[in-house]
Amino acid sequence: MSELNVRAEKLDAADELAGKRAEFVTDDVVYLDGNSLGALPAVVPGRVADVVRRQWGELRIRSWEESGWWTAPERIGDRIAPLVGAAAGQIVVGDSTSVNVFKALVGAVRMAGEGRDEIVVDATTFPTDGYIAESAARMTGCALRPVAPADVPDALGGRTAAVLLNHVDYRTGRLHDLPGLTDAVHEAGAYVVWDLCHSAGALPVGLDEHAVDLAVGCTYKYLNGGPGSPAYLYVRRELQDRFDSPLPGWNSHAEPFGMRTGYAPAAGALRGRVGTPDILSMLALEAALEVWDGVPVEAVRAKSLALTDFFLECVAAYVPEGRVECLTPVAHAERGSQIALRCDDAGDVMKRLIAQGVIGDFRAPDVLRFGFTPLYVGFADVERAARVLAGTLD
Amino acid sequence: MSELNVRAEKLDAADELAGKRAEFVTDDVVYLDGNSLGALPAVVPGRVADVVRRQWGELRIRSWEESGWWTAPERIGDRIAPLVGAAAGQIVVGDSTSVNVFKALVGAVRMAGEGRDEIVVDATTFPTDGYIAESAARMTGCALRPVAPADVPDALGGRTAAVLLNHVDYRTGRLHDLPGLTDAVHEAGAYVVWDLCHSAGALPVGLDEHAVDLAVGCTYKYLNGGPGSPAYLYVRRELQDRFDSPLPGWNSHAEPFGMRTGYAPAAGALRGRVGTPDILSMLALEAALEVWDGVPVEAVRAKSLALTDFFLECVAAYVPEGRVECLTPVAHAERGSQIALRCDDAGDVMKRLIAQGVIGDFRAPDVLRFGFTPLYVGFADVERAARVLAGTLD
Numbered sequence: 029m030s031e032l033n034v035r036a037e038k039l040d041a042a043d044e045l046a047g048k049r050a051e052f053v054t055d056d057v058v059y060l061d062g063n064s065l066g067a068l069p070a071v072v073p074g075r076v077a078d079v080v081r082r083q084w085g086e087l088r089i090r091s092w093e094e095s096g097w098w099t100a101p102e103r104i105g106d107r108i109a110p111l112v113g114a115a116a117g118q119i120v121v122g123d124s125t126s127v128n129v130f131k132a133l134v135g136a137v138r139m140a141g142e143g144r145d146e147i148v149v150d151a152t153t154f155p156t157d158g159y160i161a162e163s164a165a166r167m168t169g170c171a172l173r174p175v176a177p178a179d180v181p182d183a184l185g186g187r188t189a190a191v192l193l194n195h196v197d198y199r200t201g202r203l204h205d206l207p208g209l210t211d212a213v214h215e216a217g218a219y220v221v222w223d224l225c226h227s228a229g230a231l232p233v234g235l236d237e238h239a240v241d242l243a244v245g246c247t248y249k250y251l252n253g254g255p256g257s258p259a260y261l262y263v264r265r266e267l268q269d270r271f272d273s274p275l276p277g278w279n280s281h282a283e284p285f286g287m288r289t290g291y292a293p294a295a296g297a298l299r300g301r302v303g304t305p306d307i308l309s310m311l312a313l314e315a316a317l318e319v320w321d322g323v324p325v326e327a328v329r330a331k332s333l334a335l336t337d338f339f340l341e342c343v344a345a346y347v348p349e350g351r352v353e354c355l356t357p358v359a360h361a362e363r364g365s366q367i368a369l370r371c372d373d374a375g376d377v378m379k380r381l382i383a384q385g386v387i388g389d390f391r392a393p394d395v396l397r398f399g400f401t402p403l404y405v406g407f408a409d410v411e412r413a414a415r416v417l418a419g420t421l422d
Numbered sequence: 423m424s425e426l427n428v429r430a431e432k433l434d435a436a437d438e439l440a441g442k443r444a445e446f447v448t449d450d451v452v453y454l455d456g457n458s459l460g461a462l463p464a465v466v467p468g469r470v471a472d473v474v475r476r477q478w479g480e481l482r483i484r485s486w487e488e489s490g491w492w493t494a495p496e497r498i499g500d501r502i503a504p505l506v507g508a509a510a511g512q513i514v515v516g517d518s519t520s521v522n523v524f525k526a527l528v529g530a531v532r533m534a535g536e537g538r539d540e541i542v543v544d545a546t547t548f549p550t551d552g553y554i555a556e557s558a559a560r561m562t563g564c565a566l567r568p569v570a571p572a573d574v575p576d577a578l579g580g581r582t583a584a585v586l587l588n589h590v591d592y593r594t595g596r597l598h599d600l601p602g603l604t605d606a607v608h609e610a611g612a613y614v615v616w617d618l619c620h621s622a623g624a625l626p627v628g629l630d631e632h633a634v635d636l637a638v639g640c641t642y643k644y645l646n647g648g649p650g651s652p653a654y655l656y657v658r659r660e661l662q663d664r665f666d667s668p669l670p671g672w673n674s675h676a677e678p679f680g681m682r683t684g685y686a687p688a689a690g691a692l693r694g695r696v697g698t699p700d701i702l703s704m705l706a707l708e709a710a711l712e713v714w715d716g717v718p719v720e721a722v723r724a725k726s727l728a729l730t731d732f733f734l735e736c737v738a739a740y741v742p743e744g745r746v747e748c749l750t751p752v753a754h755a756e757r758g759s760q761i762a763l764r765c766d767d768a769g770d771v772m773k774r775l776i777a778q779g780v781i782g783d784f785r786a787p788d789v790l791r792f793g794f795t796p797l798y799v800g801f802a803d804v805e806r807a808a809r810v811l812a813g814t815l816d
Contacts, residue, residue, distance in 0.1 A: 124697025277520030303518025
């Protein structure tokens with residue numbers, strides 16, 4: 029047994045979160061793709077069966093009240109809130125991340141008001157945010173300015189209305205400076221929208237603490253909500269009265285069953301709702317969030333960093349120098365919960381890895397992504413992944 | 423046994439669709455709320471369990487390809503297509519009805535082009551369409567003009583860009599003249615968007631035959647997709663190249679996994695996609711649509727009219743004249759698949775009805791709605807509903 033195997037055993041034995049793995053459906057592969065689709069929490073199948081058979085099949089329409097369907101978007105939002113450092117009443121769940129980016133960005137531009145006609149967007153963003161930002165700019169009469177996150181402070185000015193940033197870069201796994209960039213945007217008199225897809229559930233976000241204005245995120249990565257599970261929208265309490273949604277569906281009305289011809293927005297986070305909530309997916313997500321009971325995000329972050337540190341150490345030990353280039357920063361303050369390795373034959377390498385039971389993913393043209401979900405990934409998994417990787421690179 | 427009981431028995435015995443009821447989870451209540459939430463098709467629980475346990479739990483990320491997750495929006499759209507008279511390749515499933523109204527209406531205004539700056543909206547619409555139309559108008563620089571459907575032809579002109587209409591009125595159950603109104607809109611050089619929420623699955627729509635431009639609809643009423651199941655968007659084939667979505671998420675990109683910075687829309691109906699599809703709800707819907715195998719919409723329509731005719735006859739026989747007012751037109755050509763009865767104490771009446779096992783719904787301030795889903799409602803149900811109603815009105 030190698031020295032790294034021994035280390036992995038010791039780290040697993042000392043891991044306070046190790047018991048959480050039993051709350052997921054796992055098998056003998058090393059699943060490092062939870063940053064794309066989280067594993068299935070064991071509580072979900074039974075809950076979904078109840079929602080389908082009893083709540084829908086037997087109670088039918090009564091479930092909108094009796095099974096709490098109607099209030100699910102804000103109730104589940106409140107369950108996500110502590111994971112991203114938000115007090116209750118500021119998050120609603122529903123729609124896709126893309127749709128929520130649209131709501132948030134148009135809402136931010138409208139808050140900024142007259143004279144501010146520029147949207148700044150992370151130039152390295154996951155593409156959908158850029159496409160939606162372009163549409164939001166077009167529909168609000170703004171110019172769109174793509175800027176690398178590090179250059180954002182210098183790009184801000186009196187014309188800046190809103191800034192859309194990613195907390196963690198989907199490709200490189202780089203963690204951006206949310207507090208510092210938020211401050212910079214505020215100093216320029218603009219509003220910031222953070223995309224938390226690759227950070228929520230993996231590290232502390234501190235939305236309230238850092239006075240973030242608006243935020244969006246998906247729930248199918250580190251929050252394990254299931255394929256395409258609904259996304260969420262955070263609107264800071266102080267801004268809710270001014271949040272003017274471009275998608276004012278009947279669910280966001282002050283009196284949704286009043287069937288009024290005129291629109292009057294609800295108070296609070298409900299203003300971010302749109303149409304009828306997607307109950308099956310939403311209640312599957314609610315069940316999935318139960319695995320977080322008693323789990324501090326800080327403990328998850330500590331383990332995440334230990335996992336990625338250990339992976340880098342194992343890769344350095346097993347993989348010949350120069351065979352792969354690490355795109356993820358070494359500094360903890362700049363690292364999310366994934367490691368991205370660059371090599372020219374990444375597509376083929378990932379196919380071989382998957383064939384040998386190590387599941388990561390490939391992002392064109394040349395990136396191997398490995399996501400580390402602290403709730404179900406252990407240190408022995410990490411050592412094995414690096415060892416198998418070294419073999420496939422040979 | 424009354425004459426109407428005997429008639430009901432004969433009608434049920436002659437009903438070619440009677441066997442379909444066994445494909446749903448039913449009980450001893452009379453469920454006349456399928457125009458709000460369709461009953462559970464018996465095939466759904468097992469399918470959903472497989473999606474959760476095997477496709478998500480075991481295959482995980484592989485299911486995006488191996489379980490057909492990625493192509494679900496257009497595949498399920500093609501399954502809905504024949505029910506609304508559309509050839510394949512023109513419908514995608516996803517998002518809520520409200521979000522699809524936004525896509526369709528903004529898309530229609532953009533097709534209309536310069537010089538046309540007015541959106542006409544059904545003044546009697548289900549509220550969300552009106553709210554979203556107001557937002558679409560605001561964001562495209564259009565004026566919004568609410569017009570009663572019968573007055574639409576006279577309201578059209580050279581400034582009309584788009585017209586948003588409901589095929590069946592959610593409150594009164596009135597069926598509007600889709601072919602005639604579509605022609606009128608086209609003669610004015612404008613584009614029409616039809617909301618099919620209360621007609622799809624209950625009567626023939628004929629989208630292609632009548633050259634409808636765009637259409638949207640929910641899937642949780644007569645299509646029985648489950649609570650908040652995803653809605654759909656139809657874009658006529660000839661217009662797809664010109665459909666310019668206000669929500670151009672990465673799923674609508676010509677090369678979604680190319681991770682391009684610049685947006686390039688996909689060809690065809692895929693252009694109506696936005697973010698990651700909501701797989702649990704979407705595949706529950708796909709299973710639910712299997713009950714339509716071998717069922718012609720024309721047969722459903724014939725039974726629907728027979729059911730509502732018979733209900734009106736039973737109400738006339740059992741309920742004292744003048745106690746309720748029927749808001750639904752008597753003429754078949756103007757009737758959807760619901761009957762709306764007005765009375766001052768409708769809220770209390772509906773509570774008593776539900777307590778006695780007849781489930782309809784109440785729409786403020788004074789409407790009793792009864793929806794008749796031909797796939798699982800029979801004529802004995804209809805007679806019983808009218809009889810119990812008469813008792814509660816006493």
